[in-house]
Amino acid sequence: MARPSVEAQRREQILRAACEVIRDKGINALRVSDVAARAGMSTGAVHYYFETKRALTHAAFEWNFTRSLARREVILTRRTSPSERLRAFVSSYLPGDDETTAAWHVWAETWVEALHDAELRALNERVYEEWRSMITEIIRDGQADGTIIDRDPVLLADTVVSLVDGLSMQALVGSRHMTASRMHAVCEHLIDAISVSSGRVKVS
Amino acid sequence: MARPSVEAQRREQILRAACEVIRDKGINALRVSDVAARAGMSTGAVHYYFETKRALTHAAFEWNFTRSLARREVILTRRTSPSERLRAFVSSYLPGDDETTAAWHVWAETWVEALHDAELRALNERVYEEWRSMITEIIRDGQADGTIIDRDPVLLADTVVSLVDGLSMQALVGSRHMTASRMHAVCEHLIDAISVSSGRVKVS
DNA sequence: TCCAAGATTGACTCATCCGTCAGTTATCGA
DNA sequence: TCGATAACTGACGGATGAGTCAATCTTGGA
Numbered sequence A, B: 001m002a003r004p005s006v007e008a009q010r011r012e013q014i015l016r017a018a019c020e021v022i023r024d025k026g027i028n029a030l031r032v033s034d035v036a037a038r039a040g041m042s043t044g045a046v047h048y049y050f051e052t053k054r055a056l057t058h059a060a061f062e063w064n065f066t067r068s069l070a071r072r073e074v075i076l077t078r079r080t081s082p083s084e085r086l087r088a089f090v091s092s093y094l095p096g097d098d099e100t101t102a103a104w105h106v107w108a109e110t111w112v113e114a115l116h117d118a119e120l121r122a123l124n125e126r127v128y129e130e131w132r133s134m135i136t137e138i139i140r141d142g143q144a145d146g147t148i149i150d151r152d153p154v155l156l157a158d159t160v161v162s163l164v165d166g167l168s169m170q171a172l173v174g175s176r177h178m179t180a181s182r183m184h185a186v187c188e189h190l191i192d193a194i195s196v197s198s199g200r201v202k203v204s
Numbered sequence C: 001t002c003c004a005a006g007a008t009t010g011a012c013t014c015a016t017c018c019g020t021c022a023g024t025t026a027t028c029g030a
Numbered sequence D: 001t002c003g004a005t006a007a008c009t010g011a012c013g014g015a016t017g018a019g020t021c022a023a024t025c026t027t028g029g030a
Helices: A007-030 A031-037 A042-049 A053-076 A084-094 A098-112 A118-144 A152-172 A180-192 B008-031 B032-039 B042-050 B053-076 B082-094 B098-114 B116-142 B153-170 B178-195
Strands: none
Touching: A007 A031, A007 A042, A007 A053, A007 B008, A007 B098, A031 A042, A031 A053, A031 A152, A031 B082, A042 B082, A053 A084, A053 A098, A053 A118, A084 A118, A084 A152, A084 A180, A098 A118, A098 A152, A118 A152, A118 B008, A118 B042, A152 A180, A152 B042, A152 B098, A152 B178, A180 B153, B008 B032, B008 B042, B008 B098, B032 B042, B032 B053, B053 B098, B053 B116, B082 B116, B082 B178, B098 B116, B098 B153, B116 B153, B153 B178
16 A cells, blocks of 8 residues: 555545535535535545445435434433433434534435435435434433333423424525524423423423 | 317416326426326417416416315314314315325425525415415314413414414324324324313323 | 418527546555 | 656536527417
8 A cells, every 4th residue: 555545535535525515505505526625625526435426415414313313412411410411312303503503404305305215215214213212211311210201211202302493494504583592491391391300380 | 269178278278287296206306298198289389378387386286286276175164173173174285185195285385486486485475375274264263262271372373374384294204103003093182181081181 | 261360399509417537636654 | 857656636427407588389268
């Protein structure tokens, strides 16, 4: 071998650029030349690392998911109460800062592509499984120490995940109604409802 | 005038075809020729009624929304209890039958297109406003007759709508986990939680 | 029967863009 | 210094597909 491989760095560089283009223009309008320009290289270089445009976008989708999961991993290992962890998790997952918003844009595109692409459906399946299990884990912890109500934890996790997804989608689309504070209020309300706060009794 | 206009029928015919193509292939892969073929006419005929492809897809999105709202209108006017109406509404809105699933596919595409298109964002804004107000209305009715808990009805409506959106999206993408019965279970659980069922007291 | 205007056709133009490839450059070890 | 190979360039071929348009057909009314 005459040169040490720069493949890992280059691929990352290209995938980051691809995600930025997807965020800004969507896959519909994504051109290989856009990605190349953003990554500061020629289209030939992009094709040197990714055979086809499809391979490129799929890799970008996967990269985006992987990074998002990794970013959340930190929260899971915190030594705070389950309820706190749940709040932190949900909060970090709602589209707030630029990084999370960008990731959300790419997720949205991934889902819609997945409607017509079995490979992406499989990718989503794997990621969502992990996603859900992270939340389920927290809920189980909360049930173990008696701070979260004793209901099917999978059902509760589904509720939390779906709620966040639905809120986020409308926020992303730019609904004036769905502001950041509104999203947080709705989520807080749900977490309160599934939390056991000492002394509080709700008739419902 | 030498002939009575067939414009209304033709436009509807084309928009229906466009929605079918969007459902089957997505807007990404939608070709004007696909729509023409499905509507049983030439590409020229499609362009006779819709100047550009963009005008066509936007009209299709709007048509899809309008029809969906119209289909739900029936439920609102039923003389059943608010809780029942809420259940019926949510149930009809989850992707179950082919018609609702098709509509969902088109909605999903609309949202993602809207991320990069102000016109579609405005369309979504209008529709969602109506959507939310339908649910809010039901909830207010329920609060008036004491069958739904006394919380901010807009917050409760946001919760219901977002939950359904999130669940549906995962179901559409084909998650094995998110089955029809699971979606219904999660929604039932939420509606139970916001309903006041006589004699039941929950500690939470 | 014939006209006027709406409706429709489909071949064609023109622009776009993916993927290729022959050629060039950079960087290592020997 | 000199291969050897990885890394990279960018012009080009070829395919695709939106939108145009001249020609044709259809229909209701005069």
